[in-house]
Amino acid sequence: MDKRMYQLVAAAAVLLFADPALAGPTKAPRDAYLYIGWPNDGQVLPAGKPFRVWFGLRNMGVAPKDVKFPNTGHHHLLIDTELPPAEEGIPSDRNHLHFGSGETETMVELPPGRHTLQLLMGDDKHIPHDPPVSSRKITITIR
Amino acid sequence: MFREISLAALATASLTLAPAAAAGTPSPPNAEAYIIWPPDGAVIAGGKLWVRMGLRNMGVCPKGVELPNVGHHHLLIDTELSTDGQIPSDRNHLHFGAGETEARIELPPGKHTLQMLLGDHNHIPHDPPVHSRKITITVP
Numbered sequence: 001m002d003k004r005m006y007q008l009v010a011a012a013a014v015l016l017f018a019d020p021a022l023a024g025p026t027k028a029p030r031d032a033y034l035y036i037g038w039p040n041d042g043q044v045l046p047a048g049k050p051f052r053v054w055f056g057l058r059n060m061g062v063a064p065k066d067v068k069f070p071n072t073g074h075h076h077l078l079i080d081t082e083l084p085p086a087e088e089g090i091p092s093d094r095n096h097l098h099f100g101s102g103e104t105e106t107m108v109e110l111p112p113g114r115h116t117l118q119l120l121m122g123d124d125k126h127i128p129h130d131p132p133v134s135s136r137k138i139t140i141t142i143r
Numbered sequence: 144m145f146r147e148i149s150l151a152a153l154a155t156a157s158l159t160l161a162p163a164a165a166a167g168t169p170s171p172p173n174a175e176a177y178i179i180w181p182p183d184g185a186v187i188a189g190g191k192l193w194v195r196m197g198l199r200n201m202g203v204c205p206k207g208v209e210l211p212n213v214g215h216h217h218l219l220i221d222t223e224l225s226t227d228g229q230i231p232s233d234r235n236h237l238h239f240g241a242g243e244t245e246a247r248i249e250l251p252p253g254k255h256t257l258q259m260l261l262g263d264h265n266h267i268p269h270d271p272p273v274h275s276r277k278i279t280i281t282v283p
Contacts, residue, residue, distance in 0.1 A: 037179065037195065054179065056195065061242025062203040064213060069205040072242045102202025102213050104244050 023086050028129030029071050032060040034119050041138035050109040053077060055099075055119055060133065065100035066124050073121035073129060075099040077106065078137075080115050086128045090120060098126065112142045170269035171212055174201040176259045183278035187250070190282040194218060194246040196239075196259055201273065206240035207264055214261035214269060215239055218246050219277075221255055226272040230262050238266065252282045 037054030045051050055075045063072035081095040092098050099106065119135040122128060179195035181187065196216045204213035215238070222235040232238050237246060259275040260268060268274070 054195075054197070056245065057243075058193070058245050061205060061239070062244055063205050063208070063242050064202055064210055067204060067208050067210070069208070069242065072205060099202075102204045102242070104196075104198055104203055 023130030023132065024123055024127035026073070026123035026127065026129050028073070028121070028131060028133045029059050030131070031058075032071075032121075032129075032133045033058040034060075034121060034133050034135045036117060036119060036135050036138055039117075039138070039140050041136070042140070043138075044141045044143060047112045047142050048109075050107045053106050053108055053117065055104050055106075056135075057104075057121075060121070062102050062104060063124070064102040065098070065122075065126065068124045073123050073133065074102060074126075075104065076120045076122050076126075077108070078116075078118040078120055079108070079110070083118065083120060083132070083134055084128075086130075086132045089126045090122050090128065092126075098122075100126075110140075110142050114139055114141050116140075167267050167270035167272070168209075168214075168263035170214070170261070170271060170273050171200050172271070173199070174212075174261075174269075174273045175199040176216075176261050176273045176275045178257060178259060178275050178278055181257075181278070181280055183276075183280075185278075185280045187280055187282050190250045190252065192248060192250075192280075194248060194257060196244050196246065197275075198244075198261070198273075201261070203242050203244060204264075205242045206238075206262075206266065209264045214263055214273065215242060216244065216246075217260045217262050217266075218248070219256075219258040219260055220248070220250070224258055224260060224274055224277070226260070226268040226274070229266045230260060230268065232266075238262075240266075250280075250282050254279055254281050256280075
């Protein structure tokens with residue numbers, strides 16, 4: 001085996017062993033469906049006015065943080081950011097809003113421009129499920 | 144005398160019962176439950192629909208878990224609202240004790256009413272009760 005082959009084997013081994021860690025320890029139903037009920041993708045909203053975001057969830061339930069109950073989680077709204085690594089806790093900052101009290105909607109105000117919104121469920125410890133339950137990412141324009 | 148005693152006993156009993164009946168789990172005064180979808184007056188061909196249950200200024204939590212400012216959804220179909228005691232569990236009172244926020248239902252042809260009522264960890268309405276307006280939908 002030449003050096004390149006070793007590297008390939010090593011890479012394959014890393015992938016194999018890393019794979020189970022790519023998801024959190026809490027199982028989610030295979031048919032869980034998370035979506036943003038409002039606003040719609042491509043929507044244009046007026047600046048300087050807070051708007052409501054509806055969290056839609058099917059085939060799964062909502063539970064506040066720290067509550068362990070099968071097939072539940074709590075909502076996180078990701079604003080202008082990518083999905084975080086699935087095996088880690090969801091960050092808590094202005095791009096990752098946590099709804100640990102079991103909220104199912106929120107009011108948001110964003111500066112003028114294009115913004116992305118995406119929902120991600122977290123388990124009792126704010127870690128994405130296995131498989132991760134996330135919505136489609138939508139883009140809205142504030143002007 | 145006996146009569147007086149039993150009257151007094153009755154009065155005491157009702158006095159002690161009354162606060163117990165009113166003392167549900169407190170809800171935030173601005174809490175609001177509402178049916179996001181369908182809208183009042185909707186006509187649903189086929190009678191199969193998802194009901195989206197909306198809640199403001201309060202959170203959703205599965206049954207059996209006691210936390211402040213949370214509850215779980217109940218969908219009342221073709222029935223009157225009663226906020227006394229435990230919410231019945233039957234085909235007119237659907238419980239969503241696993242924290243569900245949407246309900247898949249199927250209704251026969253005719254006019255139907257839908258109303259939401261939040262229950263606490265013991266399926267008892269809050270104080271004050273948190274419920275939606277009652278809407279009417281039609282299945283042709």
